[in-house]
Amino acid sequence: MLKIEDLVVAYGGIEALKGISLEVEEGKIITLVGANGAGKSTTLRTVMGLVKPVSGRIFFQEKDLLAEKTHHLAQLQITLVPEGRRIFPKLTVMENLRIGAYCRRDEKEIKTDLEWVFSLFPILQERSWQLAGTLSGGEQQMLAVGRALMSRPRLLMMDEPSLGLAPLLVKEIFRIIKEINRQGVTILLIEQNANAALQIADRGYVMETGRIVLEGSGRELLANQEVKAAYLGKRRDQG
Amino acid sequence: MTLDLFLQHLSNGISLGSLYALIAIGYTMVYGVLRLINFAHGDIFMMATYFAFFGIVTFRIPWFITFPLVLVLTAALGMTVEAVAYRPIREAPKISILISAIGASFFLENLTIVLFGGVPKPFPAPTLFTDVVQVGTVAIQKLTFYIPIVTVLSLLALLYLINKTKTGMAMRAVSMDQETARVMGININHTIAFTFGLGSFLAAVGGIMWGMKFPQIQPLMGVIPGLKCFIAAVIGGIGNIGGAVIGGFILGIGEIMLVAFLPNLTGYRDAFAFVLLILILLSKPTGILGEKTAEKV
Numbered sequence: 001m002l003k004i005e006d007l008v009v010a011y012g013g014i015e016a017l018k019g020i021s022l023e024v025e026e027g028k029i030i031t032l033v034g035a036n037g038a039g040k041s042t043t044l045r046t047v048m049g050l051v052k053p054v055s056g057r058i059f060f061q062e063k064d065l066l067a068e069k070t071h072h073l074a075q076l077q078i079t080l081v082p083e084g085r086r087i088f089p090k091l092t093v094m095e096n097l098r099i100g101a102y103c104r105r106d107e108k109e110i111k112t113d114l115e116w117v118f119s120l121f122p123i124l125q126e127r128s129w130q131l132a133g134t135l136s137g138g139e140q141q142m143l144a145v146g147r148a149l150m151s152r153p154r155l156l157m158m159d160e161p162s163l164g165l166a167p168l169l170v171k172e173i174f175r176i177i178k179e180i181n182r183q184g185v186t187i188l189l190i191e192q193n194a195n196a197a198l199q200i201a202d203r204g205y206v207m208e209t210g211r212i213v214l215e216g217s218g219r220e221l222l223a224n225q226e227v228k229a230a231y232l233g234k235r236r237d238q239g
Numbered sequence: 240m241t242l243d244l245f246l247q248h249l250s251n252g253i254s255l256g257s258l259y260a261l262i263a264i265g266y267t268m269v270y271g272v273l274r275l276i277n278f279a280h281g282d283i284f285m286m287a288t289y290f291a292f293f294g295i296v297t298f299r300i301p302w303f304i305t306f307p308l309v310l311v312l313t314a315a316l317g318m319t320v321e322a323v324a325y326r327p328i329r330e331a332p333k334i335s336i337l338i339s340a341i342g343a344s345f346f347l348e349n350l351t352i353v354l355f356g357g358v359p360k361p362f363p364a365p366t367l368f369t370d371v372v373q374v375g376t377v378a379i380q381k382l383t384f385y386i387p388i389v390t391v392l393s394l395l396a397l398l399y400l401i402n403k404t405k406t407g408m409a410m411r412a413v414s415m416d417q418e419t420a421r422v423m424g425i426n427i428n429h430t431i432a433f434t435f436g437l438g439s440f441l442a443a444v445g446g447i448m449w450g451m452k453f454p455q456i457q458p459l460m461g462v463i464p465g466l467k468c469f470i471a472a473v474i475g476g477i478g479n480i481g482g483a484v485i486g487g488f489i490l491g492i493g494e495i496m497l498v499a500f501l502p503n504l505t506g507y508r509d510a511f512a513f514v515l516l517i518l519i520l521l522s523k524p525t526g527i528l529g530e531k532t533a534e535k536v
């Protein structure tokens with residue numbers, strides 16, 4: 001569905017991505033894990049057209065994404081839950097959800113999806129008239145996910161949705177990600193919480209300073225010694 | 240001072256304040272989406288009065304056709320200024336954009352002088368609006384009543400547009416976070432152009448009524464009102480539409496009352512805005528309705 005080939009991205013001469021390739025298969029959950037600064041966010045931002053690459057190619061179902069403007073991606077049903085949530089603080093919860101459906105004209109279907117989002121996140125319905133900036137961090141994260149779903153994405157990219165959330169909420173978010181995927185949405189998930197991400201992922205990629213150093217099924221990576229040592233907080237000798 | 244006289248001054252202040260409010264909104268809306276002071280705004284306001292002059296005097300088009308045309312042309316002018324002077328350098332450092340704004344202002348002023356001459360022209364106000372009615376012992380121009388009414392109607396329409404329509408929601412989203420707005424599918428170039436068009440449209444509404452109230456137009460007539468309305472927007476809290484309206488009324492009414500109660504200070508009329516600005520910013524640096532931007536992480 002999404003194919004990234006030899007992507008090189010630089011910020012003012014410093015290469016943040018040094019030629020990465022990866023593939024996201026339709027219907028799957030793919031995760032990209034790695035330490036802070038590895039280039040995970042840069043990868044997603046480049047797919048969204050927010051950063052222009054030095055070289056490389058990105059295809060979405062044979063379509064050359066690098067030729068598309070960011071605001072066209074919503075119509076292609078590609079969306080992003082950005083790092084740090086980035087909800088619109090002075091819009092109400094309802095307006096934030098509505099703006100997720102900005103490109104859509106099918107009012108009836110929008111209503112259906114609104115119900116769907118409310119069923120995933122009942123708290124958002126209770127708070128629908130509140131300004132989004134007054135929500136707690138966890139609620140804001142749910143709103144960011146709900147807003148993305150309102151575009152009825154085929155490809156949903158999420159940049160560290162569990163960051164800064166209490167452990168219970170983290171579990172909840174991962175449960176919901178699985179549920180969203182079960183309903184047919186392909187997911188590209190970025191996480192520092194490698195353990196949880198690899199548990200739900202069909203396939204994972206491990207990034208280190210701008211390169212992909214390992215790839216495999218979620219299960220394989222979870223069992224991999226190097227991954228364990230580097231990202232799962234377990235020592236090699238403890239196995 | 241008699242009550243009659245006071246009411247006359249007050250109505251004058253309200254209509255001047257209305258005009259300031261209409262122009263101040265343009266500053267505040269553009270600041271909202273671009274964090275930029277559009278210094279050409281006062282000159283766009285000036286151009287509106289020239290458009291009206293040419294429509295009615297030169298082309299002899301009836302006022303009720305000319306005025307709507309002026310609104311559309313002025314909106315188009317505002318959008319052109321954005322496309323030419325701001326859009327190409329939107330990512331450039333703030334100081335470059337500021338200089339471009341000042342350049343756009345000088346350009347419009349001098350273009351007007353070259354094309355239309357520096358000699359003031361009489362504004363062709365339809366007598367329908369400038370007629371005088373006798374209220375008690377005082378004579379008041381009908382215009383004095385029409386101006387606040389037109390202003391309130393414009394404001395209601397604006398508030399509806401911004402708060403209840405999809406376009407308005409996009410404008411608010413773009414003013415908060417351009418990047419995320421783009422991810423949502425909003426074409427921010429369109430939204431920004433629309434914002435300039437809307438601000439200029441309101442400046443034209445103000446310009447037409449200004450021309451009728453002070454029926455002499457000249458190429459530099461936008462400078463002082465532009466400056467004062469910029470101050471009105473800052474006093475109210477720049478970026479806040481309600482603040483711009485409040486700031487406009489405070490300046491308009493204050494200025495008229497200053498002259499009415501302290502005739503000795505008439506010469507300082509234009510300084511009033513600046514003194515008020517300093518006083519208000521000293522006590523509330525972000526303006527009356529301005530708020531500190533605190534972001535939740």
Ligand SMILES: Nc1ncnc2c1ncn2[C@@H]1O[C@H](COP(=O)(O)OP(=O)(O)O)[C@@H](O)[C@H]1O
Nearest residue numbers: 011015016034035036037038039040041042043
């Ligand atoms: N806007 C930017 N300007 C300059 N350097 C950046 C910018 N964004 C990210 N970087 C750098 O690029 C590298 C990758 O960053 P990022 O993609 O945010 O990593 P991750 O999301 O994996 O933490 C880091 O070294 C970071 O400092």
Ligand SMILES: [Mg+2]
Nearest residue numbers: 040041042083
């Ligand atoms: Mg990141």
